[in-house]
Amino acid sequence: MRSVIPVLTVLAAIVALWYAAAIGMNAQWERDQAGRAGEVIGWAEIVPRTLAQERPVLPAPHQVAASFWQLTYGEEVEGRRGIVKSGSLSNRSLIYHGWVTLSATALGFAIGAGFGILLAIGIVFNRAMDISVMPWAIASQTIPIVAIAPMIIVVLNSIGVSGLVPKAMIAAYLSFFPVVVGMVKGLRSPDAMQLDLLRTYNASGAQGLGKLRFPASMPYLFASLKVGVAASLVGTIVAELPLGGAGLGTRLLAGSYYGQTIQIWATLFAAAFLAAAMVGLIGLVQAVTLRRMGMMR
Amino acid sequence: MTGPAVILRGVIGLVALMAAGLAAVSHQIGVAAGLLALTVLVAMAARPRAALPVLGLALLAAWLVLRAPLPWGLFDASLLLLGWLLAWLTVALVAEARFVSPAARRLQGLVVTLIFGATVLWLWEAVVRGMEVSAVILPAPSAIAARFAGSVDVLWGDFLQTFVKGALSGYAMGCGAAVLTAIAVDRSPFLQRGLLPVGNFVAALPIVGIAPILVMWFGFDWQSKAAVVVVMVFFPMLVNTVEGLKASDAMQRDLMATYGAGYWQSLWKLRLPAAMPFMFNGLKIATTLAMIGAIVAEFFGSPTQGMGFRISTEVGRLGLDMVWSEIAVAAIAGSAFYGLVAMMEKGVTFWHPSQRRR
Numbered sequence: 001m002r003s004v005i006p007v008l009t010v011l012a013a014i015v016a017l018w019y020a021a022a023i024g025m026n027a028q029w030e031r032d033q034a035g036r037a038g039e040v041i042g043w044a045e046i047v048p049r050t051l052a053q054e055r056p057v058l059p060a061p062h063q064v065a066a067s068f069w070q071l072t073y074g075e076e077v078e079g080r081r082g083i084v085k086s087g088s089l090s091n092r093s094l095i096y097h098g099w100v101t102l103s104a105t106a107l108g109f110a111i112g113a114g115f116g117i118l119l120a121i122g123i124v125f126n127r128a129m130d131i132s133v134m135p136w137a138i139a140s141q142t143i144p145i146v147a148i149a150p151m152i153i154v155v156l157n158s159i160g161v162s163g164l165v166p167k168a169m170i171a172a173y174l175s176f177f178p179v180v181v182g183m184v185k186g187l188r189s190p191d192a193m194q195l196d197l198l199r200t201y202n203a204s205g206a207q208g209l210g211k212l213r214f215p216a217s218m219p220y221l222f223a224s225l226k227v228g229v230a231a232s233l234v235g236t237i238v239a240e241l242p243l244g245g246a247g248l249g250t251r252l253l254a255g256s257y258y259g260q261t262i263q264i265w266a267t268l269f270a271a272a273f274l275a276a277a278m279v280g281l282i283g284l285v286q287a288v289t290l291r292r293m294g295m296m297r
Numbered sequence: 298m299t300g301p302a303v304i305l306r307g308v309i310g311l312v313a314l315m316a317a318g319l320a321a322v323s324h325q326i327g328v329a330a331g332l333l334a335l336t337v338l339v340a341m342a343a344r345p346r347a348a349l350p351v352l353g354l355a356l357l358a359a360w361l362v363l364r365a366p367l368p369w370g371l372f373d374a375s376l377l378l379l380g381w382l383l384a385w386l387t388v389a390l391v392a393e394a395r396f397v398s399p400a401a402r403r404l405q406g407l408v409v410t411l412i413f414g415a416t417v418l419w420l421w422e423a424v425v426r427g428m429e430v431s432a433v434i435l436p437a438p439s440a441i442a443a444r445f446a447g448s449v450d451v452l453w454g455d456f457l458q459t460f461v462k463g464a465l466s467g468y469a470m471g472c473g474a475a476v477l478t479a480i481a482v483d484r485s486p487f488l489q490r491g492l493l494p495v496g497n498f499v500a501a502l503p504i505v506g507i508a509p510i511l512v513m514w515f516g517f518d519w520q521s522k523a524a525v526v527v528v529m530v531f532f533p534m535l536v537n538t539v540e541g542l543k544a545s546d547a548m549q550r551d552l553m554a555t556y557g558a559g560y561w562q563s564l565w566k567l568r569l570p571a572a573m574p575f576m577f578n579g580l581k582i583a584t585t586l587a588m589i590g591a592i593v594a595e596f597f598g599s600p601t602q603g604m605g606f607r608i609s610t611e612v613g614r615l616g617l618d619m620v621w622s623e624i625a626v627a628a629i630a631g632s633a634f635y636g637l638v639a640m641m642e643k644g645v646t647f648w649h650p651s652q653r654r655r
Contacts, residue, residue, distance in 0.1 A: 006491030014495075025514075057514065128385075128392035131406050132413040143628040146505065146589045150596065151612045151620055159434055230501040237503050238593060248506075256509030256597055264510055272502045279501055 018061055025057045026050035059262045067266040068094070091246065094270040100246040101236050102274060104164050108171025109232040113225060115172065116179030123180070124187040124213070125205060134184075141177045145170065149239045167239040167247075174235040175228035182224025186217025219295060222286035229278045237271060248274075305389060309382045316375040348390035352412070355383035362423045369427040377423055384416040436618040444618040445625060451607070452626050459604040460630050462519035463591035467526025472583055474527065475534035476576070480564070483542050493539060500532040505593050512597040522603075525594040530583035534576075541575025542568055574649045577642040584634045588627060 023046075030049050034041045051060040059067075075093035076082040082090045089096035119137070122129045145152075149170045156166040190212050198208050240249025248271050255264035317332035335354060358380030365373040388409050396402045418438050424430070425437040432440060445452065482488040508525050515521035545568050553563040595605025604623050611619040 003490040003494060006487050006489075007494050008491075010488070010491035010495050128389040128409070131392050132388045132409045135406070135410045136413060136417075139628070139632060141585065143624060143631065146593060148592075148608060148620070148624055148627075151608055154612050155434060155617070226501070230503075234503040234505055238505055241596060252506055252509060253597075256513070259513075261510065261513070268506045271506055275502050276498065 015061055018058075019051075022056065022058045022060045023047055023050045026053055029053070029057070055259050055261055057261070059265050063262050064265040064269060067262045068269055071263075071266055072270075094248075094251070094267065097246055097248050097251050097267075098270050098274055101233070101240065101248045101271075102278075104167035104239075104247070105171050105229070105233050105236045105274075105278070107164060108168035108236065109175050109229050111168060112172035112175035112232060113179050113228060116176040116224075116228070117183055117221075119176070120180050120183030120187060121209065123184050125209075137177060137180055145173055146235060146238045149235060150241050153239050167236050170239040171232035171235040175232040178224040178227040178231065179221075182220045182227075183217055186220030187213045189220065190216045215293065218289060218293060222282060222289070225282050226279050226286075229282060230275055233271070233275050233278065305382065305386055309379070309386060312375060312379050312382060316372065316379055319370075319372040319375060348387050348394075351383055351390060352387045355380055355387055358383060359419050359423075363419075363426070365427065367427070367429065373427060377420075377427065380423075381416065381420060384412060384419075388412055433615045433617060436621055440618050441621040441625065445622040448619065448622065452622060454602055455604045455607050455623065456626055456630060458519060458600070458602045459522065459591050459595065460588070463522030463594070463603070464526055464587040466519070467523035467591065468530055468583060468587040470523065471527035471530035471587075472534045472580060475531045475579075476538050479535055479538035479542060482539065483564075484560075489539055493536065496532050496536040496539070500536055504529050504532075505590065508590070508594040509597045512594060517598045518600055521598075522591045522594045526587045526590040529586045529590040533582045533586065534579040537575045537579030537582075538572060541572030544568075544575060545571040573642075573646045577638065577646060580638050581635060581642070584638055585631060588631045588634070592627065 027046050027050055030041070030046050030053075034045075050056070051063070053059075056063070071092070071094045075090045076095055077084050079085070079090055079093070082093065089099065119133070123134060124130075152170065153166045156162070156169075187209075194212055194216075195208070198212055203211070236247070237249040237252070240247035241253050248267055251267045252264060255261070255267060313332050313335050317328075320328040320332060358376055362373060362377050362380055365376070391405060391409050391412070394405065396405060421435075422438050425435055436444075482492055505525075507528060511524045511528070512521045515524050549567055549571070550563065553567050558566065592605040592608070595603045596609055599606040604627060608620050608623050611617070611623075
């Protein structure tokens with residue numbers, strides 16, 4: 001709670017900077033317009049106009065907020081094609097596109113995290129896997145998979161795999177690595193004393209995993225799940241770029257083609273809220289779990 | 298010999314027996330006899346020093362599979378399986394050995410890693426050939442290598458445009474700006490408390506999304522790519538540096554105070570060095586982000602050169618071998634970049650516990 005005021009201050013500073021930048025960057029266009037009309041305008045006229053352009057270079061925060069509201073509440077509740085009037089989500093609303101992105105992200109994250117945990121267990125229990133798989137898992141992450149995701153999607157589409165699965169695969173690929181690294185660290189976190197105790201109990205490997213290593217790895221698991229879910233959202237959005245159809249990535253590309261800057265920014269904020277919601281959800285589960293395990297005061 | 302390795306040997310024996318049976322059915326008595334002998338040999342291979350003959354056998358199987366005539370029969374498929382299992386046994390056997398000297402251990406790790414990588418490449422090549430996968434879907438590694446060797450000048454031009462001009466310049470500017478910002482807010486705990494949560498939040502956002510906006514602002518050439526990279530690397534680096542500047546403990550700061558060191562002296566001599574492990578953590582994260590940012594930004598508009606440009610146009614022309622060559626360039630450049638930063642880290646933070654030899 002101590003940091004509420006500082007955070008608000010920083011946010012206020014960002015918004016103020018944003019307004020200043022919006023005025024500065026949009027002013028040239030207004031001057032050109034005025035020059036063409038043969039008028040001379042001063043800052044008193046320029047400032048209000050720069051904050052209300054239809055296709056500004058940098059939209060002002062209130063324009064983005066208004067557009068976001070229009071594309072969510074306005075479209076769904078008041079719009080002709082919204083869920084209230086037509087019974088299904090409107091394909092122009094960010095809620096619909098966000099939902100498409102969210103479902104692919106969630107599927108990919110589940111696959112990636114599950115696979116990552118299994119791989120980490122293999123690495124911890126098998127020496128051959130440890131020294132053969134780990135270097136390649138690291139090397140696999142230096143390939144900018146996000147950068148080639150659109151290609152993978154196009155190729156998978158051409159052989160008939162389409163819809164949710166290709167996007168989810170990219171998301172899974174991005175989220176598995178943080179989980180592997182975190183879980184290997186976590187599964188190895190019990191110290192020699194604790195492992196020795198289990199040995200004196202004649203515990204098997206599986207029992208050691210279930211009763212000691214796995215519980216001990218929980219803090220590491222949640223930390224890496226947070227990183228992983230953010231990474232899988234990035235993967236899904238980039239994977240959606242070439243597809244057309246639906247999704248936040250598609251909206252971004254469409255906005256960029258038609259110069260709809262306000263729409264791009266509103267979409268970006270939708271993506272940001274989605275990321276914050278998912279990370280926040282995992283943080284909540286983390287808090288509840290760790291508290292019940294007595295690991296957090 | 299551990300449990301999994303025993304099971305592995307059993308499986309290899311079964312597969313070899315199966316292959317021998319298939320060979321006998323197709324009247325290849327010599328091959329059948331050879332495979333039977335192999336079964337016995339592998340069943341006896343319990344020591345790490347058996348790795349070399351097993352590797353030889355794996356290479357033999359690999360060679361046989363690669364020159365198998367099309368279409369593949371059941372026999373060729375079983376040889377493929379056998380080759381893979383033998384390679385896996387080699388890895389298991391080499392991993393079994395315990396060395397004392399660190400150099401031998403490093404060599405062991407290198408050998409295992411290389412065998413694993415070569416196995417993956419071989420499997421890829423064999424499956425593409427054996428299943429007659431179209432080059433439009435997945436080209437064979439040999440075809441990619443040929444294309445790579447044949448278009449080095451194009452790849453080099455793309456590398457310069459995307460990596461050197463876009464990613465590297467953006468990386469330097471973004472990380473530099475982040476460090477300067479961190480030092481600027483360092484004196485105010487108020488700003489730190491405000492900036493850290495915001496920075497952590499922004500670092501988790503899909504920042505790649507601003508690529509279309511920055512391309513609109515800065516044009517199609519490398520400046521817009523560098524701008525995307527700057528924004529992408531800024532926040533992770535900022536958060537890590539701010540965290541790192543807090544890493545020196547009270548005792549050390551007190552010592553500096555007793556020496557009568559001023560703010561800048563203690564920053565330069567104590568707190569920046571103490572922050573290095575954190576800063577290198579940020580620098581390493583930023584290497585991959587820089588590559589991603591520079592390539593993705595090119596999808597939204599670029600000059601007729603660059604890795605992202607080449608990937609998107611060659612996908613349209615179904616030149617998948619060229620696309621994979623670009624991916625190889627990206628992987629090599631990314632690994633080298635990461636490795637370079639990791640080496641610098643080793644040199645700068647040699648005193649940190651995480652750098653100690655195990």
